[in-house]
Amino acid sequence: xxxxxxxxxxxxxxxxxxxxxxxxxxxxxxxxxxxxxxxxxxxxxxxxxxxxxxxxxxxxxxxxxxxxxxxxxxxxxxxxxxxxxxxxxxxxxxxxxxxxxxxxxxxxxxxxxxxxxxxxxxxxxxxxxxxxxxxxxxxxxxxxxxxxxxxxxxxxxxxxxxxxxxxxxxx
Numbered sequence: 608x609x610x611x612x613x614x615x616x617x618x619x620x621x622x623x624x625x626x627x628x629x630x631x632x633x634x635x636x637x638x639x640x641x642x643x644x645x646x647x648x649x650x651x652x653x654x655x656x657x658x659x660x661x662x663x664x665x666x667x668x669x670x671x672x673x674x675x676x677x678x679x680x681x682x683x684x685x686x687x688x689x690x691x692x693x694x695x696x697x698x699x700x701x702x703x704x705x706x707x708x709x710x711x712x713x714x715x716x717x718x719x720x721x722x723x724x725x726x727x728x729x730x731x732x733x734x735x736x737x738x739x740x741x742x743x744x745x746x747x748x749x750x751x752x753x754x755x756x757x758x759x760x761x762x763x764x765x766x767x768x769x770x771x772x773x774x775x776x777x778x
Contacts, residue, residue: 624688631697643707648682648685650737699711
């Protein structure tokens with residue numbers, strides 16, 4: 608395939624396409640309820656690291672050190688992903704008194720039904736889990752949960768690293 612110099616390449620992993628797809632799955636499950644960008648940022652983390660919530664399903668992505676920091680870098684990619692799927696008629700943007708909200712359209716579920724990968728099937732299961740557990744709570748309540756846990760998410764790796772360094776120094 609020949610690419611023109613004007614072709615913009617998007618990263619395949621945790622880029623706008625994938626993060627937007629996760630938001631699309633969540634909004635499809637919550638349909639017709641709209642979610643704010645803030646709620647989508649936190650929910651994206653919880654969709655891929657659902658095992659960070661006690662009793663949650665296995666995570667879609669592996670547990671990595673300091674994964675709680677992921678919350679800080681998701682917003683820009685998520686916004687790009689939302690705009691991508693909105694431009695295809697799969698999401699709607701609503702301006703409300705409380706801010707900008709995003710919602711699935713009547714085309715969203717059909718689009719997701721056409722995708723047949725295991726990842727999408729598991730993602731949709733996590734979206735159902737998320738909406739049943741967190742769908743009705745406010746943005747501020749969800750943020751409080753995230754802030755109370757973010758220091759702990761991934762902290763087990765930090766302690767393990769300290770112990771390994773100390774063990775290495777004694778040898």
